[in-house]
Amino acid sequence: MTTNNSTEQRRIAIIGGGPGGLTLALILQQHGISSTIYEREHEDLSHERGGSLDIHEESGQLALKEAGLYEAFLQAARFEGEDFRLMDKTGTLYLDEVADEEISEEQRRPEIDRGVLCDLLLNKLDPSTIQYGYKLEKVVSLGEGKTELHFENGHLTVADLVIGADGAFSRVRPLLTDTDVEYSGLTMLELNVIADKHPDLAAFNARGKMFALDDHKGILGQLNGNGRIKVYASFNASRDWLDEIRNDNPQEMKATLLELFHDWSEPLKNYIRYAEDAVVPRRIYMLPVGFRWERNSGVTLIGDAAHVMSPFAGEGVNLAMLDALELAIAIVRNKQTPVAIEEYEEKMFQYASEKAYVSNENLILSFSENAAPKFAALMQSYQDLYEQQG
Numbered sequence: 001m002t003t004n005n006s007t008e009q010r011r012i013a014i015i016g017g018g019p020g021g022l023t024l025a026l027i028l029q030q031h032g033i034s035s036t037i038y039e040r041e042h043e044d045l046s047h048e049r050g051g052s053l054d055i056h057e058e059s060g061q062l063a064l065k066e067a068g069l070y071e072a073f074l075q076a077a078r079f080e081g082e083d084f085r086l087m088d089k090t091g092t093l094y095l096d097e098v099a100d101e102e103i104s105e106e107q108r109r110p111e112i113d114r115g116v117l118c119d120l121l122l123n124k125l126d127p128s129t130i131q132y133g134y135k136l137e138k139v140v141s142l143g144e145g146k147t148e149l150h151f152e153n154g155h156l157t158v159a160d161l162v163i164g165a166d167g168a169f170s171r172v173r174p175l176l177t178d179t180d181v182e183y184s185g186l187t188m189l190e191l192n193v194i195a196d197k198h199p200d201l202a203a204f205n206a207r208g209k210m211f212a213l214d215d216h217k218g219i220l221g222q223l224n225g226n227g228r229i230k231v232y233a234s235f236n237a238s239r240d241w242l243d244e245i246r247n248d249n250p251q252e253m254k255a256t257l258l259e260l261f262h263d264w265s266e267p268l269k270n271y272i273r274y275a276e277d278a279v280v281p282r283r284i285y286m287l288p289v290g291f292r293w294e295r296n297s298g299v300t301l302i303g304d305a306a307h308v309m310s311p312f313a314g315e316g317v318n319l320a321m322l323d324a325l326e327l328a329i330a331i332v333r334n335k336q337t338p339v340a341i342e343e344y345e346e347k348m349f350q351y352a353s354e355k356a357y358v359s360n361e362n363l364i365l366s367f368s369e370n371a372a373p374k375f376a377a378l379m380q381s382y383q384d385l386y387e388q389q390g
């Protein structure tokens with residue numbers, strides 16, 4: 001006799017096919033457990049699906065190992081992308097780190113573009129697992145752990161376990177809490193420079209990341225695997241400011257940025273001048289540090305849906321993949337869904353709140369007075385700690 005809670009029969013619905021949702025479905029697949037991912041977008045085979053991400057040993061890399069993708073990841077990853085330059089607005093360098101070839105691959109934090117990472121996961125996933133063009137509209141709790149899912153395309157289904165992996169503006173989260181994301185006050189305008197067209201800036205940026213922090217603002221550059229330098233012009237702005245400039249054309253937006261950074265060094269202003277004519281405005285949102293929700297016996301969240309934070313700890317994708325690993329292991333271990341959810345959430349709330357705290361501290365520091373030397377000191381303290389721990 002089988003029961004509704006048996007591993008074999010559970011209908012597992014994962015909302016969102018980003019790095020978190022894909023990793024979860026793949027690790028479950030590795031353990032012979034099927035699930036369905038509902039993704040709002042249509043299939044996209046281009047690699048232009050987000051910027052470069054560094055994948056950490058204790059989280060993202062661990063999940064890739066469990067998913068059977070570690071070797072493939074090492075082939076695709078860019079170790080030189082770890083290079084890091086830190087300066088102030090005059091271009092005075094505080095750090096100029098070149099990736100250490102000597103340390104083992106596992107101890108490093110190689111970079112991979114989000115689209116390449118998603119493709120690695122997708123290529124190993126049974127294609128029937130993912131349903132494209134399914135935008136979740138609302139979720140309704142039916143009791144006894146069952147949840148009804150309503151999609152914008154008219155599809156309706158019931159699941160025994162629903163996992164919200166649908167990012168910062170999760171449609172699953174409202175079933176668990178009234179808490180919503182808050183605007184952090186930081187706005188980023190994302191630009192793209194084609195490195196080959198601008199060898200002077202390519203040399204200035206070098207192989208990895210460049211952070212220029214000063215006057216409560218920042219220009220962040222990051223060379224991606226596709227030869228583009230992704231640029232984030234970052235500053236505090238009121239919520240309305242972005243709405244006001246949103247309808248400006250890209251040249252007008254770039255002119256506004258050049259005005260905002262008028263007294264920054266010429267190479268730094270070149271990140272704006274040389275950018276192609278596409279500007280993506282982003283407000284940085286976050287959930288409160290230490291955020292948790294009332295337990296539901298058939299619904300949980302992973303990744304940004306559970307703990308979106310500012311990108312200043314570089315943890316977002318790593319946590320999404322660690323959540324996927326922890327939840328998958330809990331599902332494999334426990335036939336009873338509520339027990340699996342409890343086991344996963346208790347662990348996740350703890351580590352996610354620690355990372356959210358660090359991310360928030362880093363955000364405050366990065367946009368404070370004399371941010372570049374302070375950021376350099378912070379990086380040095382991490383390095384000292386790392387060396388002490390051997």
Ligand SMILES: Cc1cc2nc3c(=O)[nH]c(=O)nc-3n(C[C@H](O)[C@H](O)[C@H](O)COP(=O)(O)OP(=O)(O)OC[C@H]3O[C@@H](n4cnc5c(N)ncnc54)[C@H](O)[C@@H]3O)c2cc1C
Nearest residue numbers: 016018019020040135136166167303304311314315316317
């Ligand atoms: C500017 C910037 C820089 C960043 N830099 C870094 C970094 O250096 N390192 C790092 O670790 N992290 C970084 N991050 C964060 C990282 O991108 C996210 O934390 C990570 O992508 C979260 O993965 P996820 O799978 O939880 O969600 P997402 O990647 O947001 O994926 C969610 C998926 O759900 C789908 N979806 C959304 N709503 C619905 C719906 N209603 N129905 C169905 N599907 C839906 C979306 O289409 C998407 O495919 C950065 C973020 C930003 C904004």
